[in-house]
Amino acid sequence: xxxxxxxxxxxxxxxxxxxxxxxxxxxxxxxxxxxxxxxxxxxxxxxxxxxxxxxxxxxxxxxxxxxxxxxxxxxxxxxxxxxxxxxxxxxxxxxxxxxxxxxxxxxxxxxxxxxxxxxxxxxxxxxxxxxxxxxxxxxxxxxxxxxxxxxxxxxxxxxxxxxxxxxxxxxxxxxxxxxxxxxxxxxxxxxxxxxxxxxxxxxxxxxxxxxxxxxxxxxxxxxxxxxxxxxxxxxxxxxxxxxxxxxxxxxxxxxxxxxxxxxxxxxxxxxxxxxxxxxxxxxxxxxxxxxxxxxxxxx
Numbered sequence: 179x180x181x182x183x184x185x186x187x188x189x190x191x192x193x194x195x196x197x198x199x200x201x202x203x204x205x206x207x208x209x210x211x212x213x214x215x216x217x218x219x220x221x222x223x224x225x226x227x228x229x230x231x232x233x234x235x236x237x238x239x240x241x242x243x244x245x246x247x248x249x250x251x252x253x254x255x256x257x258x259x260x261x262x263x264x265x266x267x268x269x270x271x272x273x274x275x276x277x278x279x280x281x282x283x284x285x286x287x288x289x290x291x292x293x294x295x296x297x298x299x300x301x302x303x304x305x306x307x308x309x310x311x312x313x314x315x316x317x318x319x320x321x322x323x324x325x326x327x328x329x330x331x332x333x334x335x336x337x338x339x340x341x342x343x344x345x346x347x348x349x350x351x352x353x354x355x356x357x358x359x360x361x362x363x364x365x366x367x368x369x370x371x372x373x374x375x376x377x378x379x380x381x382x383x384x385x386x387x388x389x390x391x392x393x394x395x396x397x398x399x400x401x402x403x404x405x406x407x408x409x410x411x412x413x414x415x416x417x418x419x420x421x422x423x424x425x426x427x428x429x430x431x432x433x434x435x436x437x438x439x440x441x442x443x444x445x446x447x448x449x450x451x452x453x454x455x456x457x458x459x460x461x462x463x464x465x466x467x468x469x470x471x472x473x474x475x476x477x
Contacts, residue, residue, distance in 0.1 A: 333421030
């Protein structure tokens with residue numbers, strides 16, 4: 179999927195673990211998404227882990243709750259919304275196998291596309307509810323953190339190993355904090371994020387395709403919705419680097435289904451079957467992926 183949205187309910191131990199999922203590891207350093215200065219963050223600056231965890235908990239600089247439901251009395255508080263933007267598999271494959279300069283350029287293209295999609299969501303889906311029963315909507319600016327990752331979770335490979343596949347994607351954690359016109363704080367009305375996820379995905383892939391073409395890559399549309407792949411990357415190679423998709427497809431097939439027939443079940447299987455991302459590596463992951471690509475071609 180190009181863009182997904184999920185609400186993360188978290189408190190205590192779960193909140194701590196969820197925050198560490200984003201801020202630790204060997205991926206690129208996260209960046210703030212802060213078009214508004216209401217939380218004192220510098221838009222595009224590197225993320226400070228302690229500030230991320232504090233805002234994820236809904237607390238101000240001295241540890242006071244910014245919203246009523248962040249006071250510790252709500253066990254199922256929604257700390258934030260995770261918007262995930264995933265590049266087409268052929269883009270991830272090319273990114274995995276390119277030389278460093280070209281790889282950096284593809285990352286930059288992806289980052290620009292994510293930012294444009296976020297700006298679209300922020301302009302059209304940023305609301306908090308006011309009044310009796312939340313009957314009135316007030317526009318607000320969203321604030322969050324962008325974490326770019328380069329691989330999927332590890333899967334069983336045909337050669338018997340357990341390895342991660344290249345998968346260029348970004349998690350955007352939108353904090354469930356809304357700075358209202360009167361200076362008070364409320365919660366984001368998450369319904370609008372879900373309503374805009376398809377449009378956000380369309381903006382992301384259109385901008386990514388444009389950026390990649392500027393870099394000299396030819397793109398091919400694969401359906402009427404604007405999905406695309408980079409020309410010249412064989413389907414067989416894309417499939418070989420899609421271990422998670424193989425696992426999900428096999429699980430659905432065992433029940434006589436396809437993902438298009440049961441998207442909710444496919445999502446549940448995806449979540450239930452995840453392995454941790456941490457993998458010990460003795461060599462650079464791009465070198466490993468290059469070796470795998472060579473073996474696919476008999477090189």
